[in-house]
Amino acid sequence: MLRDIFFKDFGWKLFSLLLAAFIWYTVHKIIEEPQAAVPANTFSPVTYGELPVFIVATAADMHLFRVKPDKVSVTVSGPPEIMSVLQENQIRVTVDLSKFDSSQDPDQPVYVSVPGGATLVKVTPATVEVVVPPKS
Numbered sequence: 001m002l003r004d005i006f007f008k009d010f011g012w013k014l015f016s017l018l019l020a021a022f023i024w025y026t027v028h029k030i031i032e033e034p035q036a037a038v039p040a041n042t043f044s045p046v047t048y049g050e051l052p053v054f055i056v057a058t059a060a061d062m063h064l065f066r067v068k069p070d071k072v073s074v075t076v077s078g079p080p081e082i083m084s085v086l087q088e089n090q091i092r093v094t095v096d097l098s099k100f101d102s103s104q105d106p107d108q109p110v111y112v113s114v115p116g117g118a119t120l121v122k123v124t125p126a127t128v129e130v131v132v133p134p135k136s
Contacts, residue, residue, distance in 0.1 A: 046075070046077070047075045048075075051072055053067050053094065055094070056094050056097060065097055065100075067130055072123055075122040076091065079117060082118055090114070097130060106132075107130075
């Protein structure tokens with residue numbers, strides 16, 4: 001009786017075991033394949049140094065604003081096909097002084113515009129000091 005449990009229809013039992021192992025292996029590969037298909041972070045950041053800071057002010061404002069420092073360093077990242085053609089002149093660095101009041105804090109944030117597909121990583125320095133010349 002105990003012998004019949006193991007050896008009766010042994011061929012079918014072996015076939016069922018192999019079929020179950022094959023199905024498990026197939027499902028296991030299907031589940032793991034999407035994780036393997038996601039590439040590791042292939043975005044390598046690129047730093048562009050000494051980019052000029054453009055001042056944006058209202059037309060009615062006649063001040064001759066200056067900023068210190070007048071150049072910043074910008075780090076961007078993106079897909080290799082975008083980063084390989086990205087040039088310095090496509091990155092625009094501005095400081096908005098349209099609502100600036102000289103009684104306010106002279107440190108103003110720097111705004112960076114990068115082309116589509118590229119991502120801003122870091123701006124150094126993130127703020128610039130606004131220098132307002134004395135009125136004559």
